[in-house]
Amino acid sequence: MSTFQQSLILARTERLYRRRKLMNRVMTGAMIVAVGFAIVPLFLILFYLLKEGLPGLSIDLFTEDPNRPGRAGGGVHNALVGSGIMVGLALLIGVPVAIGTGVFLSEFGQNRAGAFVRFIIEVMAGIPSITIGLFVYGLVVVNQGHFSALAGALALAIILVPIVARISEEMMLLVPRSLREASYALGAPRWKTVLQIVFPTALPGIITGVMLGLSRIAGEAAPLLFTSLGNQFYSTDVTAPIDSLPTRIFTYATGPYDYWHEQAWAMSFILVGIILIVSLSVRTLFGSRVTVRQ
């Protein structure tokens, strides 16, 4: 091979190499831009919440109930308690149903019945939350003749079920087959294997799913507007209308007073803060166990 031929080959590989390097840079750049589009809004929201929400934060906000409209001051103690009651009730109603569904789907759902339930869950997950509110309004509120915390909790539970059920199924399916085999080989019947081996192994993941569902329902306003309605006063009666953070944010944000707007921002900040704290504490509590060993 002549040196001339060799130099030709070298020039070609050099060109190819430069093209690859350029392509590498272009694609890396494109991905950084994409990541930016995903992250920037999140930080903007957090920044805005901090900027607008911090000035309205005060002890009164947590301990006082709302003043009569137009009179500045007061707090949203009733909304905090109301949200707590309804989210708690929704978890009480929804989580057992959802985990039961998830366990059924993963352990006994590899058939047509399972496929049908899975389809229903998919559809449920896709129903707009306001439609679920309307459904509960027709089912509970109209029949009872009045709004109630229970109706609100029921609407939230219906939103919660598909989220937690799907994650539960996935987490149960992630449990390695070798663990089930180990259990069966020790003479455990199927139900004991599911309850004592598979479920505890999947539990950290399922709890993460419940937290995800909690974050979702804690911020829902639409389904509460015509189920729990909202309440100017402090109430813990689950059969009566009750206040909640999202509905109070809605009232205050669309209301005429500046101090309302300020409190609405502060409440949004509190809501995001609570969700952050809950997810972070769960993650630190179960963090080491969330990843299922393969």
Next chain:
Amino acid sequence: MTDVQTRQPNEAESFSGAISMQVSIPQAPPSDQTAEKPIAISARNVSAWYGAKMAISGISMDIHKNSVTALIGPSGCGKSTYIRCFNRMHEFAPNARVEGTILVDGADIYEAGVDPARVRQRIGMVFQKPNPFPTMSIAENVAAGLRFMGVRSKSEIGDRVEASLKAAALWDEVKDDLKKPGIALSGGQQQRLCIARTIAVEPEVVLMDEPCSALDPVATLKIEDLMRGLAERYTIVIVTHNMQQAARVSDYTAFLLMGDDGAGHLVEYRPTADIFTNPREKRTEDYITGRFG
């Protein structure tokens, strides 16, 4: 094979006596006298399928009590499938099917009305990859089978955990860490934990499906020593890819091979010493001398 030790099969062997770095081939009785040890499992004409695919075809074997029986053969010859028929684990595979009879102490484990869970309590299994329960501590792992059986007494569970860990040669390494998670142990320790878990329920037979293939040579030797010791109390059936391992630990060896029909057949089943020094079948000789497989 420089140092061929001779050993009578019924001679009780001290634990350390079995720990020999040299390849030792036990001098098992000649094949026509194998009946002198009682039979733990009697498999007759066992065939198994995955869907329409036949995995093993008409294999009959008598597994002798208190001995180590090794199944060797190249990949895909049905060794694992065969021992999974012994504790009815085969039926967990989709569309799996078993034909033939398997008698354990004279009782057919595939007879209608037999509870597979009960069968598995009597015939334990150790798997290829160590699989301790990740949510349980070392002690809880060993006690898992007892709890499945409904044992509630804490003192009884504590005693059995200690005895099983001792029998699995793990006690000295973990006795101060019983509350630590089982998966925090090393791979070899995890496998010994799984052996302790299996023998905690006092099975008659322990099936081992390539128990050392995920372990390093030192851990492998420990498990092999353990097997020799355990054979004094339990009947052990081991599947292995490793012919040296079969030669080191087993009293009897069965050689399986995939036939032209794609299913595993039994080629030769005799005392280990005979099969490795004087194979009857040409195919066995070709395999153990490394001509294929």
